[in-house]
Amino acid sequence: MNIKSIQPFRLLVVILLLLGIFFRFASLGERPYWHDEAHTLLRSSGYTLTEITTQIFNTQILDRDQVLKFQQLSSEKTEFDVVRSLATEEPHRAPLFYTLLHYWMRWFGNDLTSLRILPSLLSLLVFPAIYWLCLELFGLPSTGWIAIALVSVSPFQVYYAQEVREYSLWAATTLFTSAAYLHAMRSPKKLAWSLYSVSIILSLYTSLLSLLIWVGHCIHAIASQKVKLTKPMSAFLKASFLGFLGYLPWLFFVAVNLSQVERSNAWMFQPTPLHTLLESWVTNYQFIFLKRSLAGSWSFLFTTAIGLLTFLSARSLILRTRKATWVLIALLVLPLLITFVVPDLIWGGLRSTNGRYFVPCYLGIQLAVAHLFATQLKNGSNLLQKAFWRFALVSILTAGVLSCTVQMFQNRLSEDLAIASMINQAENAIVVSAEESYQGGGTIGDILTLSHLVQPSTKFQLAIQHQVPSLPNQPNLYLYKPLTYLKQNLQQTYTLQPIYKDKLFQLLPK
Structure with missing residues (x-):
């Protein structure tokens, strides 16, 4: 040259x-949170999977803010909780970035744009x-x-x-x-x-x-x-x-x-x-x-x-x-x-x-x-x-x-955003879903992601594998990414009307 x-x-x-x-x-x-980013916020906020499954996957009807709590800093949680959360449940994820993000959230808040700036x-x-x-x-x-x-x-x-x-x-x-x-x-x-x-x-x-x-x-x-x-x-x-x-x-x-x-990486071994x-x-x-x-x-x-x-x-x-x-x-x-x-x-x-x-x-x-x-x-x-x-x-x-x-x-296009927009068309919607175990699975990240996108009036009713929640007698019940057992149980009482592929159904009483 x-x-x-x-x-x-x-x-x-x-x-x-x-x-x-x-x-x-x-x-x-512009691009909404996705599953893995929701897990990042969970860890950087200092929470464990055991805490979130025991506190919100309990078949009770919860406000959206009760779910979002696990994506936000709390006076109860410190950087030591961030390290403890990873060390006990996901030690294959090294703690440097998560700890940096914890301090970043403390200094600049946890809105989507400021988090992605880091x-x-x-x-x-x-x-x-x-x-x-x-x-x-x-x-x-x-x-x-x-x-x-x-x-x-x-x-x-x-x-x-x-x-x-x-x-x-x-x-x-x-x-x-x-x-x-x-x-x-x-x-x-x-x-x-x-x-x-x-x-x-x-x-x-x-x-x-x-x-x-x-x-x-x-x-x-x-x-x-x-x-x-x-x-x-x-x-x-x-x-x-x-x-x-x-x-x-x-x-x-x-x-x-x-x-x-x-256990955390079991998904890697799927044929x-x-x-x-x-x-x-x-x-x-x-x-x-x-x-x-x-x-x-x-x-x-x-x-x-x-x-x-x-x-x-x-x-x-x-x-x-x-x-x-x-x-x-x-x-x-x-x-x-x-x-x-x-x-x-x-x-x-x-x-x-x-x-x-x-x-x-x-x-x-x-x-x-x-x-x-x-x-x-x-x-x-x-x-x-x-x-x-x-x-x-x-x-x-x-x-x-x-x-x-x-x-x-x-980046502005997202399957989660499409699902949330359908739920948001209903007033006082209740999202029903389930997780495989108290050690987590695939649903936690999806629920946390969805909680960022739905209206504040949206409620959640979540269960652990084999639990069947007692649903209220009201319209606008939505079954989100259901496990097979939950889908089969609810089909006995409700007609499952597909709203978005096989990931969102409206529950209609028979």
């Missing part, structure tokens, strides 16, 4: 960066982190600029930047930890290794899956030092020990409550046809650069093009960079793929269908693609070749901008 092209190129990146920031903060309040702000840390990592990996500022452009308008990155979950923070800590690792391996200074230790702790307390990133660093350190106890290797072991020592308290909770981890897995993988993979709905009937062509781009990027990495460089990127990608994809193929399940678990993988792919473009634009053998790669880069970035624009408006 010659001097004359540097300034326009940087201007383009700055424009894309500003667009990316805009997309991350645009329409934060992950959006945290997502901005990705930009300096990926630039630093590119400098450590490749030593080329141009690669860092292209990487910033790619993540700025990546529909995947923008989507999770707007979700009240830990994934935007995980992306930032993953990049920062890897950059700190490379910097420390080249630097004998204690400060560099101290920074790495702190980054390891932050990353592990953001996501349990960061253990795989740390394992990748261990493999990389052993390979790069040729299995010798060199000074860098010795310093790495000390820093890792301190970082891991800081994480031991939470790892203890994971070990003690392992059965709870298995899933291979074609469903493949379709999900393609959709998630495509989402790094392009929203599938935008591709339309051209989806296969776009997926093939992105696959070819990834292949060329991997090939360029292996051929044009030092082994230590491409191995580190491979170690961002492969451990998570092996952990989730291989078990699904061998034993069945749908672990690998959730794109949010592959945040480091997608970042690794974006790093490889950034390197490919930077290399081709700098070292292209002729003007025609450089023109082709400029066109390819502009096409990828344009697809990202269009995807984020479409996503910004599609």
Whole structure:
């Protein structure tokens, strides 16, 4: 990339960066809460599943505010309750983001827009982190600029930047930890290794899956030092020990409550046809650069093009960079793929269908693609070749901008919003539903989500598996996402009139 092209190129990146920031903060309040975000608020408010099931899934008629209570801060709950809630019931969810959100709610309230500002702000840390990592990996500022452009308008990155979950923070800590690792391996200074230790702790307390990133660093350190106890290797072991020592308290909770981890993740083991897995993988993979709905009937062509781009990027990495460089990127990608994809193929399940678990993988792919473009634009053998790669880069970035624009408006569409609007048409509606057990299931998050959307006059009557609530003799009774047992019992007394698919029925006396 010659001097004359540097300034326009940087201007383009700055424009894309500003667009990316805009997309991350645009329409934060338009998309309603969904199931997982409701669980985040439950944990960040300091409540447990046992508390909510015993207090509101008791067949009594409750006001909406009695349900919303579990989405709001209370003087009874502190940050220690946040940690206790996670440690006892969901220790696989590291507490850093939930604790940050607890303080955020305390300072700025818990309306939808203000809550989503936190992950959006945290997502901005990705930009300096990926630039630093590119400098450590490749030593080329141009690669860092292209990487910033790619993540700025990546529909995947923008989507999770707007979700009240830990994934935007995980992306930032993953990049920062890897950059700190490379910097420390080249630097004998204690400060560099101290920074790495702190980054390891932050990353592990953001996501349990960061253990795989740390394992990748261990493999990389052993390979790069040729299995010798060199000074860098010795310093790495000390820093890792301190970082891991800081994480031991939470790892203890994971070990003690392992059965709870298995129970909470039982949904992952549902048998899933291979074609469903493949379709999900393609959709998630495509989402790094392009929203599938935008591709339309051209989806296969776009997926093939992105696959070819990834292949060329991997090939360029292996051929044009030092082994230590491409191995580190491979170690961002492969451990998570092996952990989730291989078990699904061998034993069945749908672990690998959730794109949010592959945040480091997608970042690794974006790093490889950034390197490919930077290399081709700098070292292209002729003007025609450089023109082709400029066109390819502009096409990828344009697809990202269009995807984020479409996503910004599609965020306003929601199945939960459609269901709530139907319930809101009735006066003094009562929503009837049930949960599988006192340890929770799928209904709690759905009920909490719905409670944000219905009118204040709406009431709830909720039960636990096998309990059949005694319903009042009044109109406007709605059965919401019923368990089979409840549906069968109520059919003896009521006619179930479908209102929305198989998820909302109006109960009409026979």
